[in-house]
Amino acid sequence: MTWSFTESAAAFRAAAAGHLAADPARNTAVLTLMDTAARLGWWEEADGRVTGVLAVSPPGVPAFGAVTEEAARALVLPGGEQPTEARGETAAVEAYAEATGRPWAPTVRMRLFRLGEPTPPDPAPAGRARLATGADVPLVAAWTREFAVAIGDEPAEDYAGFVGERISEGRLWLWEGPDGCPASMAAVSRTIEGQARVHLVYTPPAERGRGYAAGVTEAVSRAAAASGAAQVLLFTDLANPTSNALYQRLGYRPVTDHLGVTFTPVTR
Structure with missing residues (x-):
């Protein structure tokens, strides 16, 4: 189980297409950022299934799409980069923030809505x-x-x-x-x-x-x-x-x- 990263939107789409398409609502932030993101990442399970994605947009802020808490806790950005912010679904962001061991504080709480x-x-x-x-x-x-x-x-x-x-x-x-x-x-x-x-x-x-x-x-x-x-x-x-x-x-x-x-x- 591991995170992989790329700067290529095409490579990211090829690797994570199934996960992105399975729940586009929960992946909305990554989908709208992926063509301009500085870095894109996906989490692979031991059987090769992708169960998490993220986009890192300038200035180095990771935005999680649909991702497991396990994957969020395991995230280490390339080069040991230490972001000053993070955002995404509440459970994933809390899991990531706590796993870093760094002091953190909430800045905004949002709710995603879908039109019925x-x-x-x-x-x-x-x-x-x-x-x-x-x-x-x-x-x-x-x-x-x-x-x-x-x-x-x-x-x-x-x-x-x-x-x-x-x-x-x-x-x-x-x-x-x-x-x-x-x-x-x-x-x-x-x-x-x-x-x-x-x-x-x-x-x-x-x-x-x-x-x-x-x-x-x-x-x-x-x-x-x-x-x-x-x-x-x-x-x-x-x-x-x-x-x-x-x-x-x-x-x-x-x-x-x-x-x-x-x-x-x-x-x-």
């Missing part, structure tokens, strides 16, 4: 959903920066390329308020192994409380399903009961809980 029967928001918000266009890039890039700050991430200098890619591929939607001006946004990942994940759901503070986030999330979710995603997923922060309740009203149902941790330096 799509349910329109009731009452319906005023306005309408539309696909974002190239003309929306400056506004959406500014909102993306605000979103990053709001969730505690270090914002990038420029999000034009990030949002431009999603817009050009028809994966970013806006909600226009009654005045015809954009008031909320949501994006969806590319569909991989039949799963797509809604993300970047953001409403500027001045536009909140009007149901716009519900409207745009429902629109992007339906669009993802209509384009061929058998499973439409999203993550919520468990510390935000409002968003958790909202997504369940739209037809999303819990799959599994996730945990993010940071490792704290040992003081002497």
Whole structure:
């Protein structure tokens, strides 16, 4: 039983294809990271079955997909690399963190949801959903920066390329308020192994409380399903009961809980 690692997405797909396809929802983070990850890994049982996967994204943060606790406890990154963070399903991350023997603390607790029967928001918000266009890039890039700050991430200098890619591929939607001006946004990942994940759901503070986030999330979710995603997923922060309740009203149902941790330096 051992971990193997590669920098090649093609080699990773060849080794772990069966495991990835068996449960694309639980492997959603790895599936969406694998083409840009710095390193990819898979855990093989003694009989050759792959029962765990992970993606290490810059700056060296391992993200577990579906993985056994045994595999998580056995993880040692190549070169003895000591990550400062880790994330994935709660049981796996806790097993890994405890096995390192390093001090650690939880930073975020998430819940993965999967869309069941799509349910329109009731009452319906005023306005309408539309696909974002190239003309929306400056506004959406500014909102993306605000979103990053709001969730505690270090914002990038420029999000034009990030949002431009999603817009050009028809994966970013806006909600226009009654005045015809954009008031909320949501994006969806590319569909991989039949799963797509809604993300970047953001409403500027001045536009909140009007149901716009519900409207745009429902629109992007339906669009993802209509384009061929058998499973439409999203993550919520468990510390935000409002968003958790909202997504369940739209037809999303819990799959599994996730945990993010940071490792704290040992003081002497």
